[in-house]
Amino acid sequence: MDIVETVRTELRAAADTFSIGKSERGNDILxxxxxxxxGRQIIITAGIHARECYTAFVALRQIRDYNIRGDDGAYIIPLVNPDGARFFESGDAQGSEILGAYAGEYRKWKANASGVDLNCNFDANWGMGALNKRYVGxxxxxxxxxxxxAESMALKLFTERxxxxATVSYHxxxxxxxxEFFQRxxxxxxxxxFAAAVARKIGVKKVDGHLDSAGGYKDWCVQRLGIPAVTVELIKSGSHPFCAADFAPDxxxxxxxxxxxxxLLNERS
Ligand SMILES: [Zn+2]
Structure with a gap:
């Protein structure tokens, strides 16, 4: 079973599952x-970058283990980029001309089926990132x-709704x-x-500075919604491509x- 199917199967078994929209190749973003x-709502996303699709297992576990009573709620989206994930896993171009043209690069693919890096496509200093490119790849x-x-638009509209x-994005x-993204x-x-507490809790290092980031979901949440938003880079060392088992400690x-x-949020209020 591929990761797209795994997420679909697990979420079908969860109580309250829905699609926030379709990917460019017509897969539901569940x-x-x-x-x-x-009460307070948070959004947790994973798998926005294709080759990081097994971050979905972190989100799936949170859904499975969730047992908090009360009014607060979490919207958990395990796989924002299903087309990219399928390409990364199998090299299947799914009828996309662009994926077909880049068939040799499927094990390092981060983008969607149109070659757009979704985490550079948000309207927050868009195009100003140090690593930003103006060509497909x-x-x-x-x-x-x-x-x-399609995927970044779906996530934007859903988040605004x-x-x-707060939001957490797994990479x-x-x-x-x-x-950090220019807060004052x-x-x-x-x-x-917020970042320090979350970092301590999950055993990662908080890194300060906006780091020439731009156009990311976290950047947009900070700049446009004015909320705490963090990007978590799982797995301390190693090299891509990672397999699902590599994420077990995370x-x-x-x-x-x-x-x-x-x-944390309720302490603050
Ligand atoms: Zn990433």
Missing amino acids: CAHCGGHG ASDYIGAYPFCA VMPS CMGGELYW GAARRRDEA VEANADLPAFIFD
Whole structure:
């Protein structure tokens, strides 16, 4: 069973599952809602980069283990980029001309089926990142305009509908957590405290500075929604491509992160 099918099968068994939209090749981008609706909501995403698709297992475990009572709730999206994940796993171009043209690069693919790097396609200093590219490829292509990709647009619209109190995005690798994107004053102090607590909880290193990042989901959440948002780079060392088993320690360390985040957010209020 490939990762797209694994996510579909597991989420079908979860209580409250729905699609936030379709990928460019017509795959549903599935989301599970855990917990209540009346309190604070958070959004957790994984698998926005194709070759990092096994970060989905961290999200699937959080869904499976979720047992928090009360009004707070978590929207968990294990695989934002299903087309890219399928390409990474199998080399299957799924009828995409671009994937077909880059068939030799499938094991290092990060982008979607149109060669757009979804985590460079958000409207937050779009196109200003140090590594940004203006041509299609395995990674770092910003797209023709912000949200030109079906997947980044779906995630934007969904996030605006939820208006979460915080977001967490899983990537790999590095064993690090990024949180900064030009915040100032009280917002900066709040977000740094949030980042430090989450980093300590899951055993990764908090890295300060905006690091020439631009156009990412975390960047957009910070800049446009004004909420704490973190990018977590799982797996401390090694090299791509990783296999599912490589994520086992991170799956354990992150299993109860939603509960921890609700405690943090509610302490603050
Ligand atoms: Zn990534």
